[in-house]
Amino acid sequence: MSPADRPTPVAPPRSATGATGRTTHLSAEIVERARSLIALYPEPRSALIPLCHLAQEQDGWLRPEAMADIAELVGVTPAEVYGTATFYDMLHTEPVGTYLVSVCTNIACLLDGAAELLEHAEESLGVNVGATTADGVITLEEAECLADCDRAPCVQVNHRYVGAQTPESFDRLVADLRAGTRSDEIPSHGTLIRVRRTTGLQADRRQVADERAATAEAQARRAAEAESAGGGS
Numbered sequence: 329m330s331p332a333d334r335p336t337p338v339a340p341p342r343s344a345t346g347a348t349g350r351t352t353h354l355s356a357e358i359v360e361r362a363r364s365l366i367a368l369y370p371e372p373r374s375a376l377i378p379l380c381h382l383a384q385e386q387d388g389w390l391r392p393e394a395m396a397d398i399a400e401l402v403g404v405t406p407a408e409v410y411g412t413a414t415f416y417d418m419l420h421t422e423p424v425g426t427y428l429v430s431v432c433t434n435i436a437c438l439l440d441g442a443a444e445l446l447e448h449a450e451e452s453l454g455v456n457v458g459a460t461t462a463d464g465v466i467t468l469e470e471a472e473c474l475a476d477c478d479r480a481p482c483v484q485v486n487h488r489y490v491g492a493q494t495p496e497s498f499d500r501l502v503a504d505l506r507a508g509t510r511s512d513e514i515p516s517h518g519t520l521i522r523v524r525r526t527t528g529l530q531a532d533r534r535q536v537a538d539e540r541a542a543t544a545e546a547q548a549r550r551a552a553e554a555e556s557a558g559g560g561s
């Protein structure tokens with residue numbers, strides 16, 4: 329069966345029982361969005377990362393039940409979803425606070441006070457790097473270069489730049505986050521994008537399948553020729 333002929337695995341609606349006998353965790357709205365995303369790709373598994381972001385939007389992090397649902401939706405195992413999620417910094421397999429505060433400590437920021445800023449952040453928040461404040465609002469993380477080196481030391485909140493920070497401005501930032509005065513500009517963790525993608529690859533699925541088959545055939549032919557050349561020597 330060619331990839332184009334393969335049926336798209338779908339999850340049952342919420343509160344229905346899936347093929348695995350469990351109730352789905354993802355909401356009906358998220359499952360609907362997931363199906364739309366899957367339809368944009370020639371292969372369902374290509375939507376794995378966008379679906380992880382969707383699940384993260386629902387729960388703030390990737391719960392095991394959500395990963396199981398994603399696995400069922402795209403036709404892979406939960407372990408493959410977990411393996412993919414743990415590879416990417418923006419996907420979290422542990423609970424994260426409402427605001428993920430990332431402080432870059434790479435070279436440009438380090439030279440401009442990042443280590444001191446991070447130390448101050450740990451002290452003022454009362455948590456170590458990687459931990460979440462007791463009120464569940466802030467998770468502090470140390471980050472590699474965030475590509476904003478000219479505004480060092482660089483800080484992001486929920487993957488949005490908030491400019492270079494001093495210890496004083498950092499405390500004001502945290503107070504603003506706790507007071508919710510920046511919620512328009514910095515939505516809760518998990519809200520990656522506000523504009524939804526609605527168009528997929530423009531390539532014809534049948535053409536993609538044919539090209540893949542031709543590539544596989546050419547590889548097999550070259551392997552057979554190499555083997556026969558090796559046998560004759």
Ligand code: FES
Nearest residue numbers: 432437474476477
């Ligand atoms: S070194 Fe900190 S943003 Fe590049």
